[in-house]
Every structure is written in C-alpha cells, then in structure tokens.
Amino acid sequence: MENKYQGLEPLLRVDNLSINFGGLKAVDNVSLKVYPGEIVGLIGPNGAGKTTVFNLLTGVYEPSEGSITIDGKEMPKKIKPHEVVKLGLARTFQNIRLFKQLTVLENVMVAFNQEMKTNIFQSALRTRKFYKEEEYYKNKALEILSIFDLAIYASEQAQNLPYGKQRKLEIARAMATNPKVLLLDEPAAGMNPTETHELMEMIEYIRKNYKIAILLIEHDMSLVMNICEYITVLEYGAPIAAGSPEEIANNQRVIQAYLGSED
Amino acid sequence: MTFKKLLMKKYSRRVVNLISCILLISMVTLITPNISKAFTTIMITICINVLVAVSLNISAGSMGEVVLGQAGFMAIGAYSSGLFCKYVPMNNMFLEYLICIVVAAVIAGLVGFVVGIPCLRLRGDYLAIVTLGFGEAIRCLIENLDKITGGPSGLTSLPRLLNSSNRALGGYGAVLIAITTTVVCVGCIYSFMTSRYGRAILSIREDAIAAEAAGIPVTRYKVMAFTISAMFAGIGGAMFAHTIGSIYPSNFNLSKSIDYLVMVVFGGLGSYTGSILSATILSYLTIRLTNLAAWRLVIYSLALILVMIFHPKGLFGIKEFSMTNAILIVPGKIKLLFTKAQDAKNNKKETIIETEEVEETENNKMEAEDEEAKEAEALEEDNMNNGGKSDGK
Numbered sequence A: 001m002e003n004k005y006q007g008l009e010p011l012l013r014v015d016n017l018s019i020n021f022g023g024l025k026a027v028d029n030v031s032l033k034v035y036p037g038e039i040v041g042l043i044g045p046n047g048a049g050k051t052t053v054f055n056l057l058t059g060v061y062e063p064s065e066g067s068i069t070i071d072g073k074e075m076p077k078k079i080k081p082h083e084v085v086k087l088g089l090a091r092t093f094q095n096i097r098l099f100k101q102l103t104v105l106e107n108v109m110v111a112f113n114q115e116m117k118t119n120i121f122q123s124a125l126r127t128r129k130f131y132k133e134e135e136y137y138k139n140k141a142l143e144i145l146s147i148f149d150l151a152i153y154a155s156e157q158a159q160n161l162p163y164g165k166q167r168k169l170e171i172a173r174a175m176a177t178n179p180k181v182l183l184l185d186e187p188a189a190g191m192n193p194t195e196t197h198e199l200m201e202m203i204e205y206i207r208k209n210y211k212i213a214i215l216l217i218e219h220d221m222s223l224v225m226n227i228c229e230y231i232t233v234l235e236y237g238a239p240i241a242a243g244s245p246e247e248i249a250n251n252q253r254v255i256q257a258y259l260g261s262e263d
Numbered sequence B: 001m002t003f004k005k006l007l008m009k010k011y012s013r014r015v016v017n018l019i020s021c022i023l024l025i026s027m028v029t030l031i032t033p034n035i036s037k038a039f040t041t042i043m044i045t046i047c048i049n050v051l052v053a054v055s056l057n058i059s060a061g062s063m064g065e066v067v068l069g070q071a072g073f074m075a076i077g078a079y080s081s082g083l084f085c086k087y088v089p090m091n092n093m094f095l096e097y098l099i100c101i102v103v104a105a106v107i108a109g110l111v112g113f114v115v116g117i118p119c120l121r122l123r124g125d126y127l128a129i130v131t132l133g134f135g136e137a138i139r140c141l142i143e144n145l146d147k148i149t150g151g152p153s154g155l156t157s158l159p160r161l162l163n164s165s166n167r168a169l170g171g172y173g174a175v176l177i178a179i180t181t182t183v184v185c186v187g188c189i190y191s192f193m194t195s196r197y198g199r200a201i202l203s204i205r206e207d208a209i210a211a212e213a214a215g216i217p218v219t220r221y222k223v224m225a226f227t228i229s230a231m232f233a234g235i236g237g238a239m240f241a242h243t244i245g246s247i248y249p250s251n252f253n254l255s256k257s258i259d260y261l262v263m264v265v266f267g268g269l270g271s272y273t274g275s276i277l278s279a280t281i282l283s284y285l286t287i288r289l290t291n292l293a294a295w296r297l298v299i300y301s302l303a304l305i306l307v308m309i310f311h312p313k314g315l316f317g318i319k320e321f322s323m324t325n326a327i328l329i330v331p332g333k334i335k336l337l338f339t340k341a342q343d344a345k346n347n348k349k350e351t352i353i354e355t356e357e358v359e360e361t362e363n364n365k366m367e368a369e370d371e372e373a374k375e376a377e378a379l380e381e382d383n384m385n386n387g388g389k390s391d392g393k
Helices: A048-055 A080-085 A103-114 A120-125 A127-146 A163-176 A193-210 A221-227 A247-248 A254-259 B001-007 B008-030 B037-062 B070-089 B093-119 B124-144 B172-192 B195-204 B210-214 B218-244 B254-266 B270-288 B292-312 B321-350 B353-392
Strands: A012-021 A025-035 A039-043 A065-070 A089-092 A181-185 A213-217 A230-235 A239-241
Touching: A012 A048, A012 A193, A012 A254, A025 A039, A025 A048, A025 A213, A025 A230, A025 A239, A025 B254, A039 A048, A039 A221, A039 B037, A048 A089, A048 A181, A048 A213, A065 A181, A080 A089, A080 B210, A089 A163, A103 A127, A103 A163, A120 A127, A120 B172, A120 B195, A127 A163, A163 A193, A163 A230, A193 A213, A193 A221, A213 A254, A230 A254, A239 A247, A239 A254, B001 B254, B008 B321, B037 B070, B037 B172, B037 B218, B037 B254, B037 B321, B070 B124, B070 B218, B070 B254, B093 B124, B093 B172, B093 B218, B124 B254, B172 B218, B172 B270, B195 B210, B210 B218, B254 B270, B254 B292, B270 B292
Parallel strands: A039 A213, A039 A230, A089 A181, A181 A213
Antiparallel strands: A012 A025, A012 A065, A230 A239
C-alpha cells in the first residue's frame, strides 16, 4: 500500500492535530496523509471526534495544536470556512444540507460563485459578459450533474429529490467547487443497499477521473472495507490504529473499541 | 409544438414582454384620456410603494431576515434629497430630481452598510428588533436635529416634480417619470437577484452553513443585500419627497415599516412579482379607502390573516410570474379543465349534443376571462422585465 504512493506528495497532510474544548481533548494528536487518487477512511465509535476532525479541516474550529497542509501549502490557523474552499477543500455534511428551495441546477451553480467574475454592475445591468458567463457555468453545472445522473432533475427543487439523490447532489455541489481534497461525512447514511452500491461506484469514478484525495467518515463497514485503501480509527479523539482494511479488520484494539473488552 | 419552442427562446421572451408592455400602456392611456389629479397621485404612490416593497423583499424575502426599519431608510433618502434641494437650488427640475435620487441612494446605502455590519451578526427575532430600533432611532434623530432637519415641523416647500401641480411636466409627465424610475430600479434589483449574487443570497437564506461550505462569504453577501435594499428604499424616499413637497418625521414611523412588510408578506416572501402585485393592490386600496382610514389596519390585518390561512406562502410563494410562461402554461391548464369537464360529460352519457355545445361556449368564455385576469397580473411584471431589458441594452 505504502509503495503505491512512494515519492508522491500527499494532497492533504495533517500533522498532530488537536483541539481542546475546555478540559476535554476532542481531537488528540491526529495525523493523516491522503495522496492524489486515494480514498482514506476515518472510522470510530460514536463520539470519537470524526466530525470534529472535519470541522477542524474546514475552518469551523481553530485547532489548538498541529498543522494542516493542502497540496504543499500550509493552512493558516485562523481561516474562515469559505476561504478553505478556495484552498481546494470541499465537504459534505452528515445531515444533508442542501439549498432546499433552489433548483438542482442552482444548487450546483452556487458553488461556482467563487470562480465567477462578473461584478455587481455587470449583473444588475445584464451586460453581454453576464450572459456569457451565466451560460458557460450553466453548461458546466449540467456536465457535473450528468456525472451524478442528476441532469434530468436540473429544474426540480432540491427538496423534491429522493433521499439518495439528495446525497448525490450534495457531493455534486462539493465537486463544483473544483476541490483538491473531498471530505465526505457519512455519505451512505440512511441509504439502502442499492443506493450505497451506486454511491460506491460514483466515488470510485470520481477517484479515477479527477485524481483528487478523498477522506471519508462512514459507519457502513462494507462500504469502508470495499473502497478505502487506508483506514484510520479514532477513539475518544485519539487515533488507535491505522492501516489497510485487512489490518484494521483484524486489529484487536479496534475490535475492542467497537465491541468493548471482555472484562 | 413549434410555437412553444419559439416561445422558449430568449429573444421571443423579450418580444412577448415588449408587446404586453405596449398593450398595458395603451390600455392605461385609453382608460384615462384626461389624467386627473387623483389618478396621478394614485399612480405615483403605487410606484413608490412598489419600489420600497421590492427593496424590502431583498432583505426580508431573499435573505430571509425580518427587517422592520425600511421606513428608516426611506426617511434617510427623503431627508437627504430634501436637504440637497434646499441647499443646492437648481433651475432644471428634472436634473435636480436625478441628482437627488443618486444622493439619496448613496447616503441610504452608506447608512445601510454601516448599520448592516454589526446588525447582520444577529439572526431572526433579534435582527427584527434591532432594525425596529434603528427605524425609530432615525425618526427620533430627525425630530431632534431641528437645526438641520426642521424637527417635527419638517422640511417644507421642496420641489415637487412628481406631482400633478408641477409646472415643468404636468401630471402625465410626472407619472411617466415615476414609472420609469420604478421600472429601472426594479429591473436592476431583479437582474441583480437573478445573477450569481442573488443566487448566493438565496443560498444563505436556505442554509448558511452549507453556503459557507460552498465558498460563499456569508457575512459579506448579507451586508451587500442589506445595503442594496437600503439604497433602493432611499430612492423610494427621495421619490416620496418629490411627490409631497414637504416631509415630516411622522411620515416614516413604525407603522410605515410594517405596511411595507405586510406588502412583501402578502405577495410572497421572495417573489418579486408578488411584491409588485401586492404593493399595487394594497396601495390602491389604501388610497381608495381613505374614508375608512380608521379601518385600514383592520382591513390590512384581515387580508393578511386570510392570505395566511388560504395561501400561507403569500400570493405567489417564492415563484415569479412570467408572461411567456403564462402563455405556455395557461392554455394547457384550460385544456385540462376542458378535458375534465368532457370526462364528466362522458360519464353522464345521457346528455344530448346541444348542451355540450352550450358548455363549450361557456368554456371559451372562461378562457377569455382567465386570460384577462392573468394579463392584469402580468402588467406590472412586464413593466419590470422591460426595465431590466432596456437597461441591459
């Protein structure tokens, strides 16, 4: 496993990341490396601090210690979530957060906002450049939607999509920000087996075609064991194991964390 | 089919809007060959209210925050325009009006910006209360700065360009200027709100955390929306000053702010055509029911209660009315009604052919009526679209 990415620069590199909430160490000394085209899983029992790691990565919380490096550039400690997007980090949420009353197309178009260049006056006066840019990004959004088989729903309100498609749309929106690193927070939560299977294929497709680094939190072990090449396990904020899926599946410490020890 | 496809094209939309606009103007001119004083007042008041209601819809509807201080921004616009007229007298009334509008927009926008930065850290009820306080603070400030603003006795004998008594243009010219101002402003607002900025503001209303995660600087866009809303309310205030010719702090009290909020809620929070329609209806009713002035608030609240019961999202919800879509959809719906009626008839089977014919003519009548009603709704919208369009060119 290690050999495959030997000599490559990791796209996402987390060193000794920690955060204290008062006396509680919610994340304790977590280190991660995600290479281009790699899928890394972050697992652990409930309350292990997985989502907190995501919130640290996306600038929601400020880490107490440690550093985050994206594509060779170190992330400043004090950074706002929308600035993180510009560095190339995109995320989805555990509980779906779509713009419910906007159309599917608009949901994706919002993510292009940071790339778009027309200013207020051009928009208010509808100059030619405004129409041109709008048209260009509309096509680009449709392209992304068609990867996720959502193009036919483009003019549908996001809240009217079935659950599985809403999850897909959230990933599509994250992909529209043109990320280098994609963070998926429980993408398969609440999905039925067919939907999970489709999702797996989609993540695989993204990995192959975009060469981005994917870090995912998931409780569905079949999904994690199938698509992740490397897994880090957290318990009470601290990493307790890391390695390939086979290693993790047989790790005594991990089994203990999930099932409890015998005594 | 081909007709439909033709209508779907971008340019045919413009043609449809242009035609319905021309129809509207000619209709209005036909109905009122001699423009009376009352008609002028009604038209200009409607124009002002439409503009302020639409400006409020940016912050209350699209941004989704209840703002109770819109009259405060109007007051700032009205007073900055009035003071400008007082200290910089000009001979050309029209030029003076244009400059006043720009001055009012800039000053109201600046105040909106300064107020917005701290206020927009708050959400929901808290923001509503702060804006309420702001509106009242502005009024008190104007009342107490009597050396500059004239205090409670107001600013009087200002130029009245938007009034039937103006010597430069007459009533008809005044109405035309008011309509043009409103149409251009509303057009600008509408195209702003359908651009990337508008989309970003809507996304913040839907889910601020997700918007942030999609790369939208939430605070900046909220302040932007608030500032633009204040700017256009300021323009409305300047128009108001140019209509009445004398302005008093009591013109801009809390109940005025609430009137505008009612208009926006009535039309549907987030629907610009809804705001235009409801502002038109409500201001027309207010003027026509001056005899019942004491009952006005009762009628307002009754109307609001009825709308909330039968159409909780307001008249239009978050949808927009478009003439082209109406042409595309309405015949289909009528056809559906017709086929339903026919199905019912087929079920009866015993009915004879003669009655069928009668019903058919009845259906045609219904069709005509329906379209008339739709057209009436479309009038303002088309105005607006045309505003945006001519602006773009």
